[in-house]
Amino acid sequence: MWNIKPPMTYALETKYKSYIEFNRATQSGVIFDDVIRPGLEEPGELGGPMTVGCAAGDAQSYILFCDFFDQVIEAYQNHKMISLQKSDFNYDNLKGGEDFDQGYALSCEVSAMRAVDDFSFPIHCSRGERRELLKQAKKAFDQFTDTLPGKLYSVAELSNNPEDKIANIVAPSISQFRNGLARDWPDSRAVWISNDRTLLVWVNIYDHLRLVTTRDDANIAKAFQCICVNLLRLEALYKKMRHPFIWKQQLGWVVSSPADVGTGLRASIRVKLQQLPRHKHLKDILRRLRLRMENTDCIGVYNISNAQTIGMDEVGFTQLVVDGVKLLIRMEKRLEIKENIADLIPLQK
Incomplete structure (x- = not known):
């Protein structure tokens, strides 16, 4: 999730060596070495996908190491840190999203990620903080179920019930244990699941x-509405x-992760494409549309999401995405009948 190519890891380590030498730390104790450890522990492969390779240990990390994080965000997300971020949860403003051709979509x-104020982030989170976060979640869901009934399951409970794979929790890798993300796993990890799934x-x-x-x-309009309302x-x-x-x-x-700041939102549609993935201009098309295309476990089916x-x-x-x-x-339809796009x-x- 947070890997980067080895040359980029080495460049960042050298360019920001001063952070390590001076051992600057946030109030909760996050140092620069903690920030870049995910990329050092899991550097990826040459020629493999470029991912962000670092993670904040707390919210203050983005302030103390702002020169570093701003450049990572600008490079990875192709966004200049000169404007203020806006937020809009009015799902009625979305146009379309319920009328895709079902033969393809x-x-x-x-999905949307959120961090809770006054707590360290996963790579730096202590066992006590994590248990308090779970306690807060239980309090919230006790009231949340008044409008959308559901149940909070521990990861251990879900692991012991192979019939219920809806959560799709993957066991952490060795590098995730080393960089702190999976520390004390599966202690205080849980999934709340609505009764209607x-x-x-x-x-x-x-x-x-x-x-x-x-x-x-592929009715992403309804999916987006569900996220907005419940968020x-x-x-x-x-x-x-x-x-x-x-x-x-x-x-x-x-x-x-600096790969998710801003909205924390990922909108994804599984699309059946046979001809377009072989087109010589596909990378340029996706870049100009600001989309990401990823393989699925189904041949000829791809996940299309916001980059x-x-x-x-x-x-x-x-x-x-819509x-x-x-x-x-x-x-795709044009290419199927051998027409130019x-x-x-x-x-x-």
């Missing part, structure tokens, strides 16, 4: 909270407990 998922909330796994909704159709409900409950979600004007919603999480609001990023997927499907390729922005 198969299913969808929308429309919403999951991961607690203390990759971030303090991660809301996920999946659908067996606002949880936010109100945490504010009531005096532990609001962390928001900064330039960073937006602050979470542990960035900062620089636009939640509606804006979901709209990018419009982009519709365009990709139009291109040059006029469909978006201009460089």
